Amino acid sequence: MQLLLVEDNQTLGQAVEIGLSQRQFMVSWVRTGAAAISNLNRHEFDIAILDLGLPDIEGERVLQSIRRKGIDIPILVLTARDQTRDVINLLDAGADDFMTKPFDVNELAARLRALLRRRSGYTSAKIACGPIVMDTSSREAFINGREMMLSRKEYELLQMFVMQPMKVHPRDKLEALLSSDSHLVESNALEVHVHNLRKKLGQRELIETIRGVGYRLKCKD
């Protein structure tokens, strides 16, 4: 995979180059915004990593310039800023993902691979956790290979649980999901849906009640 790394810091650039090369990325490293634009114009890259604090042109302007030229490769931005407003601005300017310094090289490589998969149109339609398998394209759900007949709300609830297993979901977030297209939700609607889901799963302990907080799916992916 051809990767363009735009990083002005000598030691950090070198460390990223080594780390990603060890993880099967072919890294071309440039140190300025102008060199980044020129390289992306002349060569074919699969993906780019862009540092925001460049010496010649602000990283955000480099990003906008690349997108204006019609170059639509995935771009992951490295930033030292982590405030919500900064992140929103970056994503609006055309970034596909971002990582805040300091970062883990394994996570960086994983995110790059995910961006490339999304780019090539390959995203698995199947998500699974323990005995549960869900097909997000056909909207089917299975428990131990047996199909479950779920209502739309039950399906959405289960999908949220399966996508983040072991994570505690506060009841407000789950209620918001249930009321997404209806303003009138009964006060015990969440309990009713969870009860039905437990019945259809056949294993009551799979969905754990966290008293006073919410629910979580107890399974390992």
Next chain:
Amino acid sequence: MQRLTGFFSKLKSIRRRILLTVSVVYLFGSSVSALWIYFEVSHEVDELFDAELIQQAHTMNALISQFELGTVNQRLDSAESRASLIYQTPAWLQDYERKLAIRLETADGEVIYASRDWLRSESIQYREGISELRQGDSYWYVFGATNAKSGLRMLVLQEDDFRAELRSDLTIDTLIPILLMLPVIIWFGWWSINFNFANFRQLATTIREKPSDNYEQLVGFDDTEEVAVISQSLNHYLSRVEQLFSREKRFSSDAAHELRTPVANLKLRIQNLIDTSDEAQKLTLDSLMVSVNQLTRLIDNLLLLSRTERPLNRKISLKLARHVREVVASWYEKAEQRGQTFDLVLDERATINSDPDLLQVLLSNLIDNAIKYGAVDSLITLKQSEHELVITNTMSDLAHVDIERVGERFYRGGHLDIDGTGLGLSIVENIAKQLGITVQFSQGDDTFICTLSF
């Protein structure tokens, strides 16, 4: 005394001060004017009535000159009698009639005619021209003249009542409209002051409603010179604050970049080495990585601390229970790893005006703290009412904690073995101050208690 204090406290208003000053000046001016009128009127009235006395004396002199010396008395009596036959003075005018009198006397002072009985026996020191006479309670003006033909002395008298009444009537008539106008002038003055002060009020409302992160210039306050001066000064101040704020923001941003970049480099280098090292080297590199991660957290917390000292964004109405639940959910797994459980008692109706991001950081730091320093396999309780949130956790070695120093930067109460930076509760105190929340740390027998009051 209390009333006087109340009066002076009311005078703290510029509008009231202006109104009081204008009213006092108006009353003082009116009083000076009334006094001036009184003395002018007195002078003119005296001149007029003195002229009238002289005129009467002249008429009398002409009349006496036609009489024989020995018959003056009889002639005057008969003239008076004839006059009373022709014209009978009505009762309501008799009071006025009594205020005028005439006396004729010889050069020796022998009274030969007096129009009033009391005047006949009254001892009067004769003087030519105008003089004054006190008779009992009344006060008279006297004009004395001598008839050149008979040598008789004529005294024409007029009681002061006439003049005094005229003087006081004219003065009161001048003062009444002035006093009647006073409430109207006070009302109009109050209205006019309020009307002209409306721009000040509008300026105050605009400043009060301005979000703390909005440094836009104030416009539309140049109608009046006084408000324009304040508005221009505020605009100057706003632009200086904006410059200072953006300089500080740039500094924080630059500092974040400068601090995080070398740490990122260090972390990557260690990871790259781990990939190519043997097991013994990996152990050393792993411990280095722990230090790097600790350094990262320290930098993050220092940057967060500096950010919480900046002006606050706009506050919005939030459901407190919802935010507490969200934060507990995000920390649940970490608590679970330490065998800790939560007990939540939340008031679902309670709302507060706050900044959601900062509130999230505040709650997150408190719960992280409760988990980190709470005893293993213990209970963390969160009790939230309308105006309070109390977070309690059990601590096995609370004796090490100096409760007075909790919240102090880098204070960790002897828990140096626990992974932390010592900045979490400083951040909490800073955010609480920004959000107008009172935060109080206390301890029970074996519990650490944090009370937030909204």
